[in-house]
Amino acid sequence: xxxxxxxxxxxxxxxxxxxxxxxxxxxxxxxxxxxxxxxxxxxxxxxxxxxxxxxxxxxxxxxxxxxxxxxxxxxxxxxxxxxxxxxxxxxxxxxxxxxxxxxxxxxxxxxxxxxxxxxxxxxxxxxxxxxxxxxxxxxxxxxxxxxxxxxxxxxxxxxxxxxxxxxxxxxxxxxxxxxxx
Numbered sequence: 001x002x003x004x005x006x007x008x009x010x011x012x013x014x015x016x017x018x019x020x021x022x023x024x025x026x027x028x029x030x031x032x033x034x035x036x037x038x039x040x041x042x043x044x045x046x047x048x049x050x051x052x053x054x055x056x057x058x059x060x061x062x063x064x065x066x067x068x069x070x071x072x073x074x075x076x077x078x079x080x081x082x083x084x085x086x087x088x089x090x091x092x093x094x095x096x097x098x099x100x101x102x103x104x105x106x107x108x109x110x111x112x113x114x115x116x117x118x119x120x121x122x123x124x125x126x127x128x129x130x131x132x133x134x135x136x137x138x139x140x141x142x143x144x145x146x147x148x149x150x151x152x153x154x155x156x157x158x159x160x161x162x163x164x165x166x167x168x169x170x171x172x173x174x175x176x177x178x179x180x181x
Contacts, residue, residue, distance in 0.1 A: 003131035018037075018140060030144060041133045051107075051108030071173035078166045
């Protein structure tokens, strides 16, 4: 279910976030990229579990707005810092972990509605997260492929690609934030 959610277009905000977060990565940085994907999933899993087990009350309206802001912030970073290579940046890892915490809370409503009144939520929670991790790895792999080809064959267009992509992500993040108010 996590795999399916990410790779169908119902998870467009999740894909948009991943695109913005991995905009500066290529396959030469795949280890760091996949580590960041796993950091995101770990954080995501923590808050998803907290939400599903109802250990902390969560207001989905605020979470949806924060998810939109995470997209906008992830898009702005390349514009502000004029990123050449953020792949070794501890800041990027910490930020993706924090945003993973927020995104995990966003999935809790979906997962709870699908679980219904089931008492056994550990296995579905585990498999949801494993499916989500696999989907994220596939999506990021495709993204790294595109960005590697762009870097290799059109290096002069790389900054243009990042700028246009950032503007798209920023615009979408702002739009999502405003529509979720």
